[in-house]
Amino acid sequence: MASAGAAARRQTYKGLRGWLDTVEKLGELERVSGAHWDVEMGAITHMLTEKSRGQAPAILFDDAPGYPRGFRTLYGQLSSIKRIALTLGLPLDYDRKVDIVRRYHARMQEMKTLPPRYVNDGPVFENVIDGDAIDVLKFPVPRHHEADKARFIGTACCVITKDPDLGWYNLGAYRSQVYDGKTVGCQITEGKHGRIHRDKYFARGEPMKVVILCGQDPLLFMLSSSPLPEVSEYDIAGGLRGEPLDVVRGPFTGFPIPADCEIAIEGETVPGQARPEGPFGEWMGYYSDDTQERPYVNVKTILHRNDPILTCAPQHKPVDETGLLKGIAGAAQIWRALDACGIPDVLGVWNHEAGPATRFTAIQIRQRYPGHARQALHVACACQGGAYAGKWTVVVDDDIDAGDLDAVLWAMCTRFDPNVDVDLVQKAWASKRDPLYLPGNFNNRILVDACIPYDMKLKGTFPPVVDVSANLRSRLRTKFPKLFH
Ligand SMILES: Cc1cc2nc3c(=O)[nH]c(=O)nc-3n(C[C@H](O)[C@H](O)[C@H](O)COP(=O)(O)O)c2cc1C
Incomplete structure (x- = not known):
């Protein structure tokens, strides 16, 4: 719980853009112009985060060479406790790190899940691309690490899949390699919900429809990358916010897509279709992931806002931005x-x-x-x-x-x-x-x-600890305020 010493500042925001405005006011946003999508963005994030001890900024890159101004990437969304607290709607300041976990845990227990609300329109429909015009490389998709062999569009992403038996929608952060403008990967580890869904479709010889969000409210990314039970992350996000998320129906999949998200890629993955996927610098800090044949996604539609923001979280040798x-x-x-x-x-x-x-x-x-x-x-x-x-x-x-x-x-x-x-x-x-x-x-x-x-x-046979007692601490703080401010 936030201590009496820490001010119980709590703030709310609306969508990724509202979140960025708030983060900028908190002094935690770094804007960088002109970094190249080819390894520079990933390396800058690594260097700003590795020794930051939870104080690294979120980094918004613009003016990537070869791309129009406004086609941005965002790294390091959740590399400070304050930004995580903001995202979860919790008080912003804590004396002990574990106190945010206690608060989050308590909030999860008390909240009631709220399913999303379908609306007919939203900013994500500002650009709807299908057929020959599909090209995921219209965004400045980074090659994140120096030994990666490809560009990865999905890192801080939410992959939406539908359970074919129960009909619920899962959101999971699963990485997504770009093969070409119309084909992307989707690496889902055994046991993850998206993998269980895919295994069920493939066992029946059916293709699986999928939506990959690549720019969304950081709360959705946080929930997508959390080991949650079999409940839609949409419903949990609504419960944590206290109001349902507005979603539109994807033109190809019919899946719920956040009306204000930045980029949504719809597609399908087909049994028997696989390509070598990887290598990619991974979360344990090694290029430990062998290249393997993995199912991929045939892109059917791209939806995006004007001046879209591609969210990224490639991960590096710890401590990294995730x-x-x-x-x-x-x-x-x-x-x-x-x-x-x-x-x-x-x-x-x-x-x-x-x-x-x-x-x-x-x-x-x-x-x-x-x-x-x-x-x-x-x-x-x-x-x-x-x-x-x-x-x-x-x-x-x-x-x-x-x-x-x-x-x-x-x-x-x-x-x-x-x-x-x-x-x-x-x-x-x-x-x-x-x-x-x-x-x-x-x-x-x-x-x-x-x-x-x-x-x-x-x-009582374990020896007493050599420490300064609470009483003496408090007396000395009062007596020598300049020493302990
Ligand atoms: C930045 C980031 C990238 C991730 N990439 C992958 C990935 O490529 N494949 C995977 O299976 N899990 C990946 N994970 C872990 C999953 O997102 C996490 O296990 C989550 O709980 C999965 O959702 P699920 O429990 O609904 O399956 C990643 C996590 C983070 C934070």
């Missing part, structure tokens, strides 16, 4: 699972940015009974929000801030016995982006109990 976004989204889901399993006294969950995503998760609990810590570890590692590609899960006591890596490391170095405080989980859900994934695409992972052994805690 470290906070993935960490916070996953941590809120882990917290939800811990609550749902009845684990008491969870005080914090944080996925450390350098992990990245859920590779290093810290859970902070107030120990209540023997085995409490181990129980929290196993749930956090196995629940849907934490299961994909995890590596380290660590549990710490209530006096250790889960979001403070120094504190977590201190607990691991002083409250942990390698002989008894480790559990290993084998053959878990892995990612091929992991350079050490096992044959069959499994991975092994480690659970670390860095809590004070419960019997020592009960008996």
